[in-house]
Amino acid sequence: xxxxxxxxxxxxxxxxxxxxxxxxxxxxxxxxxxxxxxxxxxxxxxxxxxxxxxxxxxxxxxxxxxxxxxxxxxxxxxxxxxxxxxxxxxxxxxxxxxxxxxxxxxxxxxxxxxxxxxxxxxxxxxxxxxxxxxxxxxxxxxxxxxxxxxxxxxxxxxxxxxxxxxxxxxxxxxxxxxxxxxxxxxxxxxxxxxxxxxxxxxxxxxxxxxxxxxxxxxxxxxxxxxxxxxxxxxxxxxxxxxxxxxxxxxxxxxxxxxxxxxxxxxxxxxxxxxxxxxxxxxxxxxxxxxxxxxxxxxxxxxxxxxxxxxxxxxxxxxxxxxxxxxxxxxxxxxxxxxxxxxxxxxxxxxxxxxxxxxxxxxxxxxxxxxxxxxxxxxxxxxxxxxxxxxxxxxxxxxxxxxxxxxxxxxxxxxxxxxxxxxxxxxxxxxxxxxxxxxxxxxxxxxxxxxxxxxxxxxxxxxxxxxxxxxxxxxxxxxxxxxxxxxxxxxxxxxxxxxxxxxxxxxxxxxxxxxxxxxxxxxxxxxxxxxxxxxxxxx
Numbered sequence: 421x422x423x424x425x426x427x428x429x430x431x432x433x434x435x436x437x438x439x440x441x442x443x444x445x446x447x448x449x450x451x452x453x454x455x456x457x458x459x460x461x462x463x464x465x466x467x468x469x470x471x472x473x474x475x476x477x478x479x480x481x482x483x484x485x486x487x488x489x490x491x492x493x494x495x496x497x498x499x500x501x502x503x504x505x506x507x508x509x510x511x512x513x514x515x516x517x518x519x520x521x522x523x524x525x526x527x528x529x530x531x532x533x534x535x536x537x538x539x540x541x542x543x544x545x546x547x548x549x550x551x552x553x554x555x556x557x558x559x560x561x562x563x564x565x566x567x568x569x570x571x572x573x574x575x576x577x578x579x580x581x582x583x584x585x586x587x588x589x590x591x592x593x594x595x596x597x598x599x600x601x602x603x604x605x606x607x608x609x610x611x612x613x614x615x616x617x618x619x620x621x622x623x624x625x626x627x628x629x630x631x632x633x634x635x636x637x638x639x640x641x642x643x644x645x646x647x648x649x650x651x652x653x654x655x656x657x658x659x660x661x662x663x664x665x666x667x668x669x670x671x672x673x674x675x676x677x678x679x680x681x682x683x684x685x686x687x688x689x690x691x692x693x694x695x696x697x698x699x700x701x702x703x704x705x706x707x708x709x710x711x712x713x714x715x716x717x718x719x720x721x722x723x724x725x726x727x728x729x730x731x732x733x734x735x736x737x738x739x740x741x742x743x744x745x746x747x748x749x750x751x752x753x754x755x756x757x758x759x760x761x762x763x764x765x766x767x768x769x770x771x772x773x774x775x776x777x778x779x780x781x782x783x784x785x786x787x788x789x790x791x792x793x794x795x796x797x798x799x800x801x802x803x804x805x806x807x808x809x810x811x812x813x814x815x816x817x818x819x820x821x822x823x824x825x826x827x828x829x830x831x832x833x834x835x836x837x838x839x840x841x842x843x844x845x846x847x848x849x850x851x852x853x854x855x856x857x858x859x860x861x862x863x864x865x866x867x868x869x870x871x872x873x874x875x876x877x878x879x880x881x882x883x884x885x886x887x888x889x890x891x892x893x894x895x896x897x898x899x900x901x902x903x904x905x906x907x908x909x910x911x912x913x914x915x916x917x918x919x920x921x922x923x924x925x926x927x928x929x930x931x932x933x934x935x936x937x938x939x940x941x942x943x944x945x946x947x948x949x950x951x952x953x954x955x956x957x958x
Contacts, residue, residue, distance in 0.1 A: 421491065421609070422488065422489070422490045422495065422600055422608075422609045423488070423489045423490075423609050424486055424487070424488050424501070424598055424599065424600050424608075424609040424610055424611050425486065425487050425489075425611050426457050426484060426485070426486050426487075426596075426598055426611045426612070426613060427455060427485055427486065427487045427579075428454055428455060428484070428485040429456065429457055429458075429463075429482050429483070429484050429485075429613065429616075430452070430471045430482065430483040431452075431465055431466075431469075431470075431471045431481055431482040431483060432452070432456060432457070432458060432463045432464070432465055432482050432613075432616055433450040433451055433452055433453075433463065433464045433465070433466065433473075433619075434450055434451065434452070434453040434456045434458075434462070434463060434464075435449060435450045435462050435464065436449075436450070437450060437451035437452070437453040437456070438451045439451030439452070439473075441472065441473050442652070443623065443654065445654045445655040445657075446623060446652055446653070446654045446655075447652065447653075448621075448650075448652045449641055449650050449652060450464050450619075450650060452473075457613045457614065458613050458614035458615060458616045459613075459614040460614060461511075461614045461615040462614075462617075463613070463614065463615070463616045463617065464616075464617060464618075464619040464621075464648075464650065465480055465481075465482055465586055465594075465616050465617070465618055465619065466480065466618075466619055466620070466621045466650075467480045467588055467589075467590060467618055467619065467620050467621075468480065468588075468620075468690070468691075468949075468950055469621065471483055473621075475690035475691050475957070477690075477950055478550045478588070478950075479550055479585075480550070480585065480586045480587070480588060480618060481550075481556070481583055481584060481585045481586060482583065482584050482586070482596075482616065483558065483581060483582070483583045483584075484503075484581065484582055484583075484584065484596055484598070484613075485579060485580070485581045486501055486579065486580050486581075486598040486611065487578060487579055488501070488575050488578050488579070488580065488600060488609075489578060495575060495600075495602070496602035496603070496604065496605050497602070497603075498602055498603055499575055499600055499601070499602035499605070500564075500572045500573060500574055500575060500580070500600075500601050500602070501572065501573050501574075501575060501580040501582075501598050501599070501600060501601070502570065502571075502572050502598075502599045502600070502601040502608070503555070503570060503571045503572070503573065503582055503584075503596060503597070503598055503599075504569055504570045504596070504597045504599070505554070505569050505570075505584060505594055505595070505596050505597075506542065506569065506594070506595050506597075507542055507543050507544065507545045507592075507593065507594060508542050508593055508594075508595055508615055509527070509529075509530065509540035509541055509542045509544060510526075510527050510529075510544055510591055510592075510593060511540065511615075512526055512527065512591070512646065513526040513527040513530060514530075514540060516902070517901055517902060518900055518901070518902060519898070519900060519901060519902035519903075519904055519938075520902070521898075521904070521938075522898075522899075522900040522901075522937065522938030522941075523537070523938070525938035525939055525941075525942055526900070526938050526941060526942055527544060529541045529543075529544040530544075545587050545589070545592040545593070545594075546587070546589045546592060546946065547587030547588040547589030547592045547618070548587055548588060549585045549586065549587055549588075550585050550588065551585050552568070553566045553567055553568045553571070554568065554584055554585040554586070555571040555582060555583070555584060555585075556582070556583035556584075556585060557573070557582070557583075558573075558581040558582060558583055560576055560581075561573045561574050561576060561579075561580050561581045561582065562574045563582065572601065575600075580598070584596060586616075586618060587618060588618070588948065589618065589945060589946055590618055590619060590620045590647060590648035590649060590944075590945040590946075590947075591617065591618065591647075591648045591945045592617070592618045593615050593616060593617040593618065594615075594616050595612055595613055595614070595615055595616070596612060596613050596616075597610060597611070597612035597613075598610060598611055598612065617648060618648065619648045619649065619650050620647075620648065620649045620650070620949065621649075621650045621652070621691060622649060622650065622651050622652070622691060622692070622693055623652050623653075623654065623686070623691055623692050623693075624637075624651055624652065624653045624654065624692070624693045624694065624695050624885075625654055625657070625684060625685060625686050625692060625693070625694040625695070626653045626654050626655070626656050626657065626694075626695050626697075627656070627657050627659060627683055627684075627694065627695070627696045627697070628656040628657070628658055628659070628696070628697040629658075629659055629660070629661045629662065629696075629697060629698055629699055630658050630659070630660060630661050631661045631699060631857075632661075632697035632698055632699055632856045632857070633697065633856035633857075633861065633862070633869050633873060633877070634656065634697070635695065635697050635854060635856070635877055635881060636874040636875075636877060636878050636881075637653040637695070637881070638653075639874075639878050640653070640878065640881050640882060640885070641653075643878075643882045643909075643934055643935055643936070644882075644885075646900065646935075646936065646941045647889075647936070647940075647941050647944040647945050648945060649889070649944070651693075651885070653695070656697075659683060661699060662679070662698070662699065663699050663700060664699070664700045664701070664702050664703055665679060665698060665699075665700070665701050665702065665853070665855070666701065666702045667702060667703070668702050668703070669701070669702055669832065669833070671702075672701050672702055672833070672836070673836075673838065673839075676701075676836060676838045676853055677838040677839070677840070677851075679696075679698075679853075680694065680696065680838050680851045680853065683696065684696075684851060687851075687956070688955075688956040688957065688958055689957070689958075690950075690957035690958065691957070692850065693850035693851070693852070693885065693888050694850065694851055694852065695852045695854070695881065695884075695885070696851075696852065696853045696854070697854055697856050698853050698854065698855050698856065699855065699856065699857040700855055700857050700858070701832060701833050701836075701855045701858075702832070704829065704832055704859070705828075705829035707829075708829070709742070709743065709826040709827050709828060709829045710826065710827040710829075711824055711825070711826055711827075712734070712736075712738045712740075712741055712825045712826065712827050713734040713735070713736070713738070713741075713823075713824070713825040714822075714823070714824045714825070715734075715822070715823070716820060716821070716822055716823075717732040717733070717734065717744075717820075717821060717822075717823045718732065718733075718819060718820050719731075719732055719801050719802055719817060719818075719819050719820075719821065720732070720733075721800075721802070721803065721810075725808035726805070726807065726808050728805060728808075728810055729758070729772055729773065729775065729800065729805075730772075730773050730775075730800040730801055730802060730803070731770050731771055731772045731773060732744060732770075732771050732773070732823065733763070733768045733769065733770050733771070734768060734769055734771065734825055735766070735767065735768050735769075736767060736768065736769065737762050737767060737769060738760065738769040738771075738825065738827075739760050739762060739769070740760075740827050740828055741757050741760050741769060741771055741825050741826070741827060742756065742757050742826060742827060742828045742829075743755070743756055743757060743825070743826040743831075744756075744757060744771060744773060744823055744824070744825050744826075745823060745824045745825075745826070746801060746817050746821050746822070746823050747821070747822045747823070747824075748817055748818050748821050748822070751815075751817075751926065751927075753801070753815055753817065753914075753916075753929070754914060755773040755774055755775070755776070755800075755801065756773070756774035757771050757772070757773065757774065758772045758773060758774040759771075759772045760772075771825065773800060773801065775798035775799055775800045775805065776798070776799045776894070776912075776914075776915050776916075777793075777796050777797070777798055777799075777894055778796070778797040778798075778799065778894050778895070778896040778915075778918055778922075779792070779793060779795065779796055779797075779892040779893070779894055779895055779896075780795075780797060780895055780896045780897070780918055780922060780939075781795040782794070782795060782891070782892050782895065782939070782943065783943055783946075784890070784943040784944070784945075784946035784947045784948075785890055785947075786847075786890070786951050786952055786953070787847045787848050787849075787889075787890035787947075787949070787951070787952025787953070787954050787955065788845050788846065788847050788848075788890070788952075788953075788954075789839065789845075789846045789847070789848070790845060790846070791890070792848070792890055792891065792892040793892055797896075797918070797922060799814050799815060799915075799916075799924060800814045800815070801814055801815050801817035801821075802814045802815070802816070802817055802819065804922075804923070804924075806922075814924070815916065815924060816924075816926075832858070833855065833858075834854065834855055834858045834860060834861075834880055835852065835853060835854045835855065835880040835881075835883065835884045836852075836853050836884070837849075837851060837852050837853075837884050837887040837888065838851045838853065839954065840954040840956075842953050842954065845953075846954075847890075847952060847953055847954025847955075848887050848888055848889075848890050848952070848954055849888075849952075849954040849955055849956075850888040850954075850955050851888070852881070852884040852885055852887070852888065853884075854877055854880055854881065854884070856869075856873075856877065860873075860876060861873040861876055861877060875934070878934055879909055879932065879933070879934050882909050882934055882935075882936075883909050883910055886909070886910055886936065886940065886944065889944045889947050889949065890947055890949075890952055891910065891940055891943065891944055891947075892910070893910045893911070893912070894910065894911055894912055894915060895908050895910050895911065895937055895939060895940060896911065896915070896917045896918035896922075897911075897917060897918070897937035897938070897939060897940075898917060898931075898937060899933050899935040899936060899937050900935060900936060900937055900938045900941055901933075901935055905931070905933070906931050906932065906933025906934075906935070907928065907931045907932050907933060907937075908932070908933075908935070908936055908937035908940055909932060909933060909934050909935060909936060910936065910937070910940055911932050912932070913929060913930050913931075913932045914929055914930075915929055916928045916929055917931075
């Protein structure tokens with residue numbers, strides 16, 4: 421009986437296999453394994469990579485070889501291999517760890533308009549192939565009858581080979597079947613691959629100041645597996661200490677950007693991000709922020725349209741007031757001070773409150789901050805501002821309420837993603853810094869890390885590296901996991917989340933975890949990093 425067997429797939433990578441092409445000091449999570457055909461449904465095909473794994477824009481393909489054997493060594497005259505490709509359902513949303521509320525966001529094709537689950541439905545790839553039809557001839561194996569889903573190739577000395585170009589969105593997938601076809605052959609022998617999924621492969625240059633705490637980089641990749649992004653970290657390259665990155669918070673952005681430019685050796689190399697473990701961002705006060713006022717205040721509002729906001733007034737002159745914390749019923753919520761104005765008769769300070777911003781309707785874009793923060797909601801103590809509309813209740817804080825007002829120094833940055841300006845636009849640029857001697861993680865009196873600092877830094881690493889994909893923070897959603905216990909790592913711990921009506925859910929602050937929400941997962945898959953001008957991937 422004639423047998424057909426797929427014996428090799430170049431461009432397909434098996435998780436857990438070593439990758440001999442990895443740069444020195446880099447351990448890659450998947451490698452080429454001869455004979456592997458993804459029967460475990462875990463095979464990865466990299467976006468923007470050629471068959472040797474080299475960065476090649478708009479190229480994602482595999483080269484498949486099938487072997488044909490016959491008991492008598494003879495094949496029917498004119499026998500060829502008929503190849504076919506099909507798009508199976510994306511099975512991620514059916515995983516038990518995916519919360520039912522997140523599943524429709526991850527694969528809307530499996531649900532009806534009312535959100536009811538229909539079952540696994542195929543043909544849900546979103547990307548486009550770099551060539552059409554998606555088949556390419558390999559020298560020595562003439563190709564014919566190519567359509568979008570099928571093609572035929574000649575069998576030469578018991579083998580046949582073809583190339584298949586794949587789509588360019590992470591999470592898209594494919595199964596390829598090889599079947600012998602000949603006139604008069606009643607039933608053709610066949611073999612097929614398992615599910616082969618498109619992944620994005622990113623090398624991360626890991627740099628650590630000599631006295632900085634080592635970062636738990638080995639725990640990071642699993643948090644990006646839902647977005648089908650393989651993050652491979654180099655061994656830490658140790659550089660000399662710089663105790664403080666900048667003189668103050670106002671100069672930190674410029675100095676951090678300059679520092680990264682000086683030390684990121686792979687800047688501009690396609691497929692590279694960087695992660696720097698630093699010490700302190702700038703000099704920080706030795707004592708907690710001073711309480712400037714404690715007592716009853718009245719929350720008022722003023723301004724029009726997109727300039728409308730809320731404020732409180734406190735007695736005395738307090739130009740350095742920086743934070744207002746409200747206490748009502750069993751709740752407490754704080755807001756930064758956007759500006760302080762000293763008024764007379766009677767002497768008092770008007771504190772305009774910085775709202776909590778939520779980016780709940782963001783989409784994958786070009787890596788620019790303008791796109792990431794195009795759609796925004798602003799929540800004040802007593803109202804929500806959406807575009808120019810002013811809509812109660814916001815946080816539902818009473819008009820007359822108890823408040824504490826603090827001076828500067830209460831909080832400062834733990835991590836950041838220095839951006840790059842190109843013309844009038846500002847871009848995320850795959851650059852991340854963590855300040856490991858932040859007092860949340862470092863005890864300056866004992867000169868030792870605090871217990872459990874690894875989990876705290878892990879959250880910040882995942883948060884900042886998600887910015888590298890052009891994603892905004894503060895989505896306002898729970899993470900994708902079931903049971904629903906923690907919120908998306910892109911949120912701030914001090915904020916409440918939003919419901920389906922984009923209203924706040926009381927008591928949902930302080931629940932930030934290390935995973936992404938369904939929307940961040942889906943939109944990060946859709947990102948085309950090669951279009952981000954800030955990355956400068958030549």
